Amino acid sequence: MHHAIGPVAQSAITTIEGLATGDRLHPLQQAFLDEGAMQCAYCTPGMIMTAVALLKQSPNPSVTEIAQFMEGNVCRCGTYPRIISAIAKAAKALKDSGQAKESRS
Numbered sequence: 001m002h003h004a005i006g007p008v009a010q011s012a013i014t015t016i017e018g019l020a021t022g023d024r025l026h027p028l029q030q031a032f033l034d035e036g037a038m039q040c041a042y043c044t045p046g047m048i049m050t051a052v053a054l055l056k057q058s059p060n061p062s063v064t065e066i067a068q069f070m071e072g073n074v075c076r077c078g079t080y081p082r083i084i085s086a087i088a089k090a091a092k093a094l095k096d097s098g099q100a101k102e103s104r105s
Helices: 027-035 044-057 063-069 080-097 099-104
Strands: none
Touching: 027 044, 027 080, 044 063, 044 080, 063 080, 080 099
């Protein structure tokens, strides 16, 4: 039997629960709340974790880059404009706080 765990056994894996620092939400989590970027919240963990990957790769993405990167994630409630707004807001917050540079290393 083939087990998929082998290739990631020695890797650090961060889940949505691991983004916050103590009681302080990660800027993406906070931006999703601030922008009302969720309704049923079914897609929220996937959206936020994908956005984390985007901002590590591109700390100051354009709206087009955000939309293209998030393309594989489906929101059945249709909050895409608010999701894009939340990601842009988080990118600015990370840049303003200096965390954008840290997250790339």
